[in-house]
Amino acid sequence: MQSADVVVIGGGIAGLSLAARLAAHAKVVVLEGESAPGYHASGRSVAFAHYGLGNVPVRDLTALSMAELAAHGSVHAALHIASAGEIAALDALEDVHRHYACDYSRAGPEEARGLVPVLKPEACAAVLIDHSSLKLDTHAMLQACVAGVRAGGGAVVTGARVQSIAREGAAWRVETPAGSFTAPLLVNAAGAWADVIAQLAGVRPVGIEPRRRTVISFPAPEGEDVHAWPFTKTVGEGFYLLPEGRGQLLASSMDQTPSKPCDAAAEELDKAIAADRVEQATTLPIRRISHSWAGLRSFVADELPVIGAAADVPGFVWCAGQGGAGFQTAPALSRIAAAAVLGQPFPEDAGAAGLSFAMFSPARLGA
Ligand SMILES: Cc1cc2nc3c(=O)[nH]c(=O)nc-3n(C[C@H](O)[C@H](O)[C@H](O)COP(=O)(O)OP(=O)(O)OC[C@H]3O[C@@H](n4cnc5c(N)ncnc54)[C@H](O)[C@@H]3O)c2cc1C
Numbered sequence: 001m002q003s004a005d006v007v008v009i010g011g012g013i014a015g016l017s018l019a020a021r022l023a024a025h026a027k028v029v030v031l032e033g034e035s036a037p038g039y040h041a042s043g044r045s046v047a048f049a050h051y052g053l054g055n056v057p058v059r060d061l062t063a064l065s066m067a068e069l070a071a072h073g074s075v076h077a078a079l080h081i082a083s084a085g086e087i088a089a090l091d092a093l094e095d096v097h098r099h100y101a102c103d104y105s106r107a108g109p110e111e112a113r114g115l116v117p118v119l120k121p122e123a124c125a126a127v128l129i130d131h132s133s134l135k136l137d138t139h140a141m142l143q144a145c146v147a148g149v150r151a152g153g154g155a156v157v158t159g160a161r162v163q164s165i166a167r168e169g170a171a172w173r174v175e176t177p178a179g180s181f182t183a184p185l186l187v188n189a190a191g192a193w194a195d196v197i198a199q200l201a202g203v204r205p206v207g208i209e210p211r212r213r214t215v216i217s218f219p220a221p222e223g224e225d226v227h228a229w230p231f232t233k234t235v236g237e238g239f240y241l242l243p244e245g246r247g248q249l250l251a252s253s254m255d256q257t258p259s260k261p262c263d264a265a266a267e268e269l270d271k272a273i274a275a276d277r278v279e280q281a282t283t284l285p286i287r288r289i290s291h292s293w294a295g296l297r298s299f300v301a302d303e304l305p306v307i308g309a310a311a312d313v314p315g316f317v318w319c320a321g322q323g324g325a326g327f328q329t330a331p332a333l334s335r336i337a338a339a340a341v342l343g344q345p346f347p348e349d350a351g352a353a354g355l356s357f358a359m360f361s362p363a364r365l366g367a
Pocket residue numbers: 009010011012013014015031032033034037038039040041042043044045046047048049160161162163189190191192193197213214215294295296297298320321322323324325326327328329
């Protein structure tokens with residue numbers, strides 16, 4: 001039996017970034033069911049930070065995270081493209097970029113095609129170029145968190161799929177194939193499995209909805225150096241496209257198919273839709289998909305993260321529902337979650353941005 005101050009269930013970016021913050025204050029053990037951290041959603045992202053997704057609080061969390069993210073990212077432009085019928089949506093996105101004082105510019109098809117020559121003019125009737133978005137090194141982010149946990153005297157235990165959770169007096173007792181663990185505080189950072197963990201602990205679930213997203217990779221056109229192409233995304237339903245090294249491009253139709261928590265895999269139809277959307281808007285012929293994958297982005301009904309103590313059961317803290325922005329919000333969200341675990345006040349800068357514990361509380365979801 002190993003004892004700690006806090007046991008965190010889930011070795012993705014949510015659990016690890018929180019555990020790294022807590023490690024300076026408490027003995028933390030992270031339990032990860034797979035043989036390595038980041039096997040599920042956190043190992044399957046496209047590793048980008050931008051303002052083209054999410055609701056207002058998620059964008060606020062992104063803005064609060066950008067300075068810290070820069071340590072694990074490099075500036076890489078995002079090109080938000082609109083057809084003639086989508087200009088109003090692009091105007092709204094411009095308001096967002098102005099609000100966060102981003103370094104951005106508006107342009108038309110000529111400039112857009114200067115950046116991504118394969119775009120058809122009608123797909124980029126108007127564009128917004130965000131010159132300050134970031135390509136992230138998500139592997140380095142995860143590893144830095146693991147190092148932070150260890151530096152604070154904590155541990156990240158892999159192969160530790162939590163099988164049972166029991167309350168024994170003032171402590172939780174957690175059973176895994178890698179041993180038994182006990183702590184007065186238990187953090188649920190199990191991503192798509194967060195409701196499964198809640199049920200194991202006798203806590204009311206929050207209604208986590210995992211949604212599958214598919215990514216395809218295919219060879220860049222012969223003779224075209226694509227590595228400097230911006231992350232290119234339609235403002236409406238459509239696709240995104242970004243370079244992966246020198247010779248490959250990644251694309252997604254931004255699918256979000258409801259799924260059970262599972263080891264998600266790309267389905268043929270979703271791959272075909274992604275390829276078709278790219279072919280419709282560009283002159284790229286996708287003759288061969290080199291590889292593909294899918295991952296689960298986990299949401300609750302209002303698409304805000306769930307951070308805070310369960311009202312019904314003492315010592316159980318939620319850190320879930322990061323949706324499609326778990327990396328780009330991790331620096332700010334882990335500070336908020338650490339404050340919730342340690343019983344500290346809400347971070348001042350996040351409060352000044354209009355965020356609050358109440359906004360993220362599981363209580364808003366009846367938990
Ligand atoms: C295709 C795709 C593209 C994306 N692109 C971006 C992007 O560009 N930028 C961005 O910010 N975000 C992006 N995201 C979203 C981001 O990846 C997620 O928000 C983030 O990874 C969620 O982290 P997590 O730690 O909550 O979940 P996970 O990484 O899934 O971690 C949860 C962990 O809990 C573990 N677990 C579950 N049950 C148990 C148990 N019983 N015992 C022990 N361990 C357990 C799992 O094994 C898993 O490792 C993308 C996601 C996808 C799928």
